[in-house]
Amino acid sequence: MSVFASNIINEVNRLQDYQVYGRVTAIVGLLVEVGGLQGSLSIGDHCRLRGRGQKGVLCEVVGFRDERALLLPFGTLGGIGLGCHAEIGSTDPSVYPHEAWLGRVINAFGEPVDGKGPLNTGEAAYPIHRQPPNAHARRRVSDKIDLGVRTINTFLTCCRGQRMGIFAGSGIGKSTLLSMMASQTDAEVSVIGLIGERGREAREFIEDYLGEEGLSRSVVILASSDEPPLVRRQAAYVMMATAEYFRDQGKDVLCLMDSITRFAMAQREISLSAGEPPASKGYTPSVFAELPKLLERAGPGVDGQGTITGLFSVLVEGDDHNEPVSDSVRGILDGHIVLDREIAERGRYPAINVLRSISRVMPDCNTDEQNAIVTQAKKYISTYEDMAELIRLGAYRAGSDPDVDQAIRYYPVLEKFLGQSKTESCDLDSCYEQLAEILDMQSVLHPAATEPEQPPAGQAQGESAQQQQQPVVNAPASAGASPLSAAVQGLPQSAVTQATAAQQVAQPQPSVQPADQTAATPPAQSGDQAVMKEAETEQGSEPQPVSAQPLVAQAPGELVHPEAAETAAEPAPMPVTKNAVTDVVIDADVQELPPEVAVPSETSDDQEIEADTESDPEGTP
Ligand SMILES: Nc1ncnc2c1ncn2[C@@H]1O[C@H](COP(=O)(O)OP(=O)(O)O)[C@@H](O)[C@H]1O
Ligand SMILES: [Mg+2]
Numbered sequence: 001m002s003v004f005a006s007n008i009i010n011e012v013n014r015l016q017d018y019q020v021y022g023r024v025t026a027i028v029g030l031l032v033e034v035g036g037l038q039g040s041l042s043i044g045d046h047c048r049l050r051g052r053g054q055k056g057v058l059c060e061v062v063g064f065r066d067e068r069a070l071l072l073p074f075g076t077l078g079g080i081g082l083g084c085h086a087e088i089g090s091t092d093p094s095v096y097p098h099e100a101w102l103g104r105v106i107n108a109f110g111e112p113v114d115g116k117g118p119l120n121t122g123e124a125a126y127p128i129h130r131q132p133p134n135a136h137a138r139r140r141v142s143d144k145i146d147l148g149v150r151t152i153n154t155f156l157t158c159c160r161g162q163r164m165g166i167f168a169g170s171g172i173g174k175s176t177l178l179s180m181m182a183s184q185t186d187a188e189v190s191v192i193g194l195i196g197e198r199g200r201e202a203r204e205f206i207e208d209y210l211g212e213e214g215l216s217r218s219v220v221i222l223a224s225s226d227e228p229p230l231v232r233r234q235a236a237y238v239m240m241a242t243a244e245y246f247r248d249q250g251k252d253v254l255c256l257m258d259s260i261t262r263f264a265m266a267q268r269e270i271s272l273s274a275g276e277p278p279a280s281k282g283y284t285p286s287v288f289a290e291l292p293k294l295l296e297r298a299g300p301g302v303d304g305q306g307t308i309t310g311l312f313s314v315l316v317e318g319d320d321h322n323e324p325v326s327d328s329v330r331g332i333l334d335g336h337i338v339l340d341r342e343i344a345e346r347g348r349y350p351a352i353n354v355l356r357s358i359s360r361v362m363p364d365c366n367t368d369e370q371n372a373i374v375t376q377a378k379k380y381i382s383t384y385e386d387m388a389e390l391i392r393l394g395a396y397r398a399g400s401d402p403d404v405d406q407a408i409r410y411y412p413v414l415e416k417f418l419g420q421s422k423t424e425s426c427d428l429d430s431c432y433e434q435l436a437e438i439l440d441m442q443s444v445l446h447p448a449a450t451e452p453e454q455p456p457a458g459q460a461q462g463e464s465a466q467q468q469q470q471p472v473v474n475a476p477a478s479a480g481a482s483p484l485s486a487a488v489q490g491l492p493q494s495a496v497t498q499a500t501a502a503q504q505v506a507q508p509q510p511s512v513q514p515a516d517q518t519a520a521t522p523p524a525q526s527g528d529q530a531v532m533k534e535a536e537t538e539q540g541s542e543p544q545p546v547s548a549q550p551l552v553a554q555a556p557g558e559l560v561h562p563e564a565a566e567t568a569a570e571p572a573p574m575p576v577t578k579n580a581v582t583d584v585v586i587d588a589d590v591q592e593l594p595p596e597v598a599v600p601s602e603t604s605d606d607q608e609i610e611a612d613t614e615s616d617p618e619g620t621p
Contacts, residue, residue, distance in 0.1 A: 046089035051079030148184020161300030161307035168339030179209035187254035193239035196262025199224035
């Protein structure tokens with residue numbers, strides 16, 4: 001049977017036995033009052049207003065006042081006047097999804113808008129205002145879903161049936177992030193709602209990001225910002241009903257919606273028109289009632305059904321993450337991905353702030369090892385960001401705090417890891433491998449696989465046994481084990497730090513600022529400039545371009561791999577004192593002195609400067 005014939009049969013089966021009419025009694029703005037039908041209508045029902053010689057305007061009941069039904073139109077009210085007929089339409093608006101909807105772009109009424117011909121309709125009605133499954137009957141969120149975005153797969157791992165929000169101000173990359181997920185996910189079906197956003201973006205999204213392959217396993221529901229609020233709101237319901245259809249077929253569905261804020265705005269327009277008083281920032285109470293009704297429909301199904309994993313973008317107005325819609329949505333969902341304008345401005349996309357984002361189910365769905373790696377990575381980022389200002393100013397001296405040194409060491413590679421171009425893909429397993437590798441934590445991810453290698457035949461057995469007992473602390477970094485590994489494997493951090501501080505923490509220094517490169521290092525700024533001046537007057541000669549912060553000066557661009565640090569020449573001993581600024585001067589000189597001339601750390605500032613002037617300009621003893 002042709003698509004056309006089967007659609008006609010389905011339509012005929014759905015026709016009602018009789019038709020009831022009312023009449024238009026008033027029109028104010030877009031709000032139409034209809035009399036005579038109030039007893040037969042309820043909120044959310046559809047009516048068709050018959051204008052003079054017109055096909056009719058579809059409306060929805062949004063309220064009642066003085067024994068009249070209040071209707072808002074899905075289109076324009078041209079041709080509608082007082083006394084026009086109002087026919088009762090569907091009392092429970094439904095769509096009839098079908099497998100053949102995959103690969104198609106439809107509107108808020110389930111009609112095709114992609115010019116690819118008629119659309120098959122299914123036999124089962126899916127009411128657009130469907131209730132979510134009973135909370136007790138629902139399965140729990142289960143295994144992980146691959147969303148193709150490195151940062152999300154590792155730092156914000158999602159499970160099938162989880163619901164997440166992507167929170168950001170305008171132009172930070174919400175839509176792009178959603179499109180990356182749509183094209184790279186391993187979900188069987190994607191249902192994508194482009195709701196209330198720019199119409200221009202829709203084609204870009206479908207043609208450039210989704211592509212033929214991505215579209216063939218997706219249904220796109222489209223309602224651009226210029227459409228009436230009822231259409232925009234209904235598109236969200238149709239999106240959810242379509243996702244429910246595929247979920248009921250046992251499929252794991254990824255439901256992407258851009259954006260939930262536009263849905264809330266549409267609801268605000270509708271309820272304000274119906275005379276509901278605004279509550280917070282112009283949003284009416286019904287907005288906050290509708291949000292959970294919609295969002296709760298995503299999630300796992302009951303036994304025998306699939307899941308709907310939901311990712312909803314939230315436009316944070318004025319970058320205020322506590323504005324009412326953001327606040328409300330954050331409370332409903334199982335996690336939030338926060339995009340940061342400051343990160344986007346420095347050119348790292350996706351601009352996910354991993355410290356402010358959270359996936360509430362992640363700790364349970366990950367292994368302990370994976371959680372340990374992610375926790376360690378977050379610790380580096382957090383430590384670095386706490387110190388970022390000081391580091392940039394050159395006021396932090398390498399060696400003062402082992403944690404900060406480690407953070408400076410790993411931050412650039414972590415930043416690189418967090419960035420991802422629009423077309424790059426990264427699958428779930430390799431994401432963790434990559435993260436473990438850049439943090440030298442493969443031993444944590446694969447404890448058995450990275451046992452220390454057997455020593456060469458000539459080596460003593462006893463030494464080998466000792467290595468096996470303390471594999472992490474004593475193993476060289478090249479074997480994949482580091483003090484970090486020890487820390488996450490349960491050893492006290494302090495013990496690890498003490499045991500390895502001199503050898504491990506100081507390692508990056510020689511490789512980033514070998515003595516013979518000191519002169520080439522760019523002059524230090526701000527606080528260091530004062531120090532340079534001081535050095536100049538003391539020596540009465542050319543200022544030694546002391547730079548201070550080997551790691552500081554080079555940290556943002558250059559990755560110092562521990563192995564490289566190991567193979568570099570042995571560094572001169574570095575005094576460790578508490579006065580960072582004075583140390584900056586001393587360090588440069590001490591590196592040029594033989595070890596026996598090195599100034600002990602307790603030496604006062606004056607004494608240190610003296611030692612400084614004693615060294616000749618060439619730095620030879
Ligand atoms: N992964 C990315 N790689 C490169 N540029 C990106 C990426 N994500 C976003 N952008 C840039 O950010 C701009 C805004 O992104 P968009 O997704 O439209 O933001 P939003 O939906 O938050 O308004 C894009 O035009 C693009 O230039
Ligand atoms: Mg957008």
